[in-house]
Amino acid sequence: MLSINGIKKGVVIDHIKQGVGVSIFNFLALDKANYRVALIMNVPSVKMGLKDIIKIENEIEIDLDILGLIDPNITINIIEDEVVKKKFKPHIPNKIENIVKCKNPRCVTSIEKNINHKFILVSKKDQEYRCDFCDEIIKIQNLL
Numbered sequence: 707m708l709s710i711n712g713i714k715k716g717v718v719i720d721h722i723k724q725g726v727g728v729s730i731f732n733f734l735a736l737d738k739a740n741y742r743v744a745l746i747m748n749v750p751s752v753k754m755g756l757k758d759i760i761k762i763e764n765e766i767e768i769d770l771d772i773l774g775l776i777d778p779n780i781t782i783n784i785i786e787d788e789v790v791k792k793k794f795k796p797h798i799p800n801k802i803e804n805i806v807k808c809k810n811p812r813c814v815t816s817i818e819k820n821i822n823h824k825f826i827l828v829s830k831k832d833q834e835y836r837c838d839f840c841d842e843i844i845k846i847q848n849l850l
Contacts (some may be wrong), residue, residue: 710746712788715763716785717766718782724756727745730776741762775833808825812840813842825837833845
């Protein structure tokens with residue numbers, strides 16, 4: 707049986723949808739980390755069936771908006787002295803800026819430089835956003 711020990715101080719990202727852990731691992735560039743990191747995939751879960759977990763034995767800055775885009779159902783646990791001190795649930799943000807780019811070749815953000823890519827949430831269920839400049843609709847799950 708696989709055994710992954712607890713961590714003394716760091717971050718545990720739990721309740722990650724099965725198979726999505728790799729996307730979060732890559733987004734956080736954890737492959738370049740010089741501290742202990744564990745990506746555990748296909749962990750049995752009563753609520754989810756199977757899930758992924760990431761354990762990071764270090765303090766890191768985490769952009770909750772981005773993680774909310776990748777998987778809004780995750781739980782982020784801050785660990786100190788092997789105890790959960792804080793717990794966060796990211797949400798799908800109502801507005802995102804400079805996270806994804808508009809794919810419309812006629813959009814001003816595709817033509818002009820130094821313009822922020824802004825998107826407004828139009829469907830939480832489908833994770834669809836509308837470009838603030840050209841009204842192009844994008845699905846986040848297709849881009850991340």
